[in-house]
Amino acid sequence: xxxxxxxxxxxxxxxxxxxxxxxxxxxxxxxxxxxxxxxxxxxxxxxxxxxxxxxxxxxxxxxxxxxxxxxxxxxxxxxxxxxxxxxxxxxxxxxxxxxxxxxxxxxxxxxxxxx
Amino acid sequence: xxxxxxxxxxxxxxxxxxxxxxxxxxxxxxxxxxxxxxxxxxxxxxxxxxxxxxxxxxxxxxxxxxxxxxxxxxxxxxxxxxxxxxxxxxxxxxxxxxxxxxxxxxxxxxxx
Numbered sequence: 001x002x003x004x005x006x007x008x009x010x011x012x013x014x015x016x017x018x019x020x021x022x023x024x025x026x027x028x029x030x031x032x033x034x035x036x037x038x039x040x041x042x043x044x045x046x047x048x049x050x051x052x053x054x055x056x057x058x059x060x061x062x063x064x065x066x067x068x069x070x071x072x073x074x075x076x077x078x079x080x081x082x083x084x085x086x087x088x089x090x091x092x093x094x095x096x097x098x099x100x101x102x103x104x105x106x107x108x109x110x111x112x113x114x115x
Numbered sequence: 116x117x118x119x120x121x122x123x124x125x126x127x128x129x130x131x132x133x134x135x136x137x138x139x140x141x142x143x144x145x146x147x148x149x150x151x152x153x154x155x156x157x158x159x160x161x162x163x164x165x166x167x168x169x170x171x172x173x174x175x176x177x178x179x180x181x182x183x184x185x186x187x188x189x190x191x192x193x194x195x196x197x198x199x200x201x202x203x204x205x206x207x208x209x210x211x212x213x214x215x216x217x218x219x220x221x222x223x224x225x226x227x
Contacts, residue, residue, distance in 0.1 A: 035216075045156075045164065045207055047216035061116075061215035095163060100211045101154055103175060105163045 002026040004096045004106030011112045012086055022079040022096030022106055030054075030074040033099045036081045038092035039108075046092075049081060050100050064090075086113045117141050117210055121219030129227045134195040136222045138208035143188045145212070152211035155184055155193045158221075159204040168193065200226055 008020040020036070035050040049070035050059045058070050069082040079096055091113045096106040118141040128134055136155075144151045155168040166175050168184040171191060181196040195202060203226050209218040 044221050045158075045209070045218045047209075047218070050214075050216070059214050100216060101152060101166070101169050102156070102164075102209075102211075103166050103169065105165065107163055 002098065002104045004098070004104060006094065006096050006106045006109035009094065009109035009111045011114065013115050014087060014113055016086055017082070017084045018086060018111060019083070020081040020094055020096075020109060020111070022081075024077045024079065024096075024098075027098070027104075029072075029077040034070075034072060034079045035097045035100055035102065036070060036079075036094055037097055037102070037105075038090075038094045038111075040089075040092045043092075048094070051079070083111070086111075088113050116215055117144070117213050117217050119208055119210060119217050119219040121206075121208055121222050123222060124220075125223040125225065127225045127227055128198045130200060131197050134193075134198050134202075134224060136193045136206055136208075138186075138191045138193070138219050140189045140191075140210060142213070144191075144210050145188060151187065153184075153186070153191050154209055154211065155182075156207045156209065157202075157204050158207070159201075162204075164207070198224070198226065202226075 003025045006022045012018050036048040051070045055072050067085045071080045093108040095108045098104040120139045122137045153171050156164045158164040167178050172184040183194045205221045205223050207218050207221050
């Protein structure tokens with residue numbers, strides 16, 4: 001059974017940083033691209049970042065490019081999202097997903113950016 | 116960026132009625148590899164999203180066959196042949212052909 005468990009969320013002040021983790025199990029982690037997608041409270045879904053299976057290439061939308069960094073540790077089956085210069089509009093539930101077609105989603109972790 | 120336009124915004128249907136949701140993209144979703152990376156996702160109240168359909172019409176494992184997907188290029192449809200109580204929630208289409216990946220704004224299905 002595929003499991004994706006996100007951790008690292010919480011309340012953070014604007015301009016500060018936060019790092020999310022996603023531990024994966026139930027599939028061969030290093031065979032798959034991985035992604036992060038977020039959902040602001042009461043809003044729709046927004047893709048945040050993707051990384052190739054080797055970690056050699058990463059992709060971001062303009063809304064987070066230069067502030068967020070996706071990375072992975074294939075030895076630890078773990079995906080990361082380093083979020084810097086956080087803004088109030090980054091407040092959302094962040095989901096870890098497998099690949100870019102997202103057959104599997106984690107339970108999500110809440111990030112609140114507020115002073 | 117590819118804009119995904121979903122209609123209707125909401126649906127209120129009785130158990131057993133059919134449902135149809137439209138998704139139109141601002142450009143063709145046919146990838147250079149020949150595949151069309153259009154998926155449908157359901158988010159039930161208080162839950163994480165769950166993918167139902169990928170590559171336009173392929174059902175994910177465990178998804179009832181009352182769900183079906185169709186379409187090509189820029190126009191796509193999700194159909195439920197007979198709505199059941201467990202189908203309530205918000206349905207999203209999304210494309211993974213072009214970066215940035217983009218989602219439709221969602222269709223909320225309510226059960227009468």
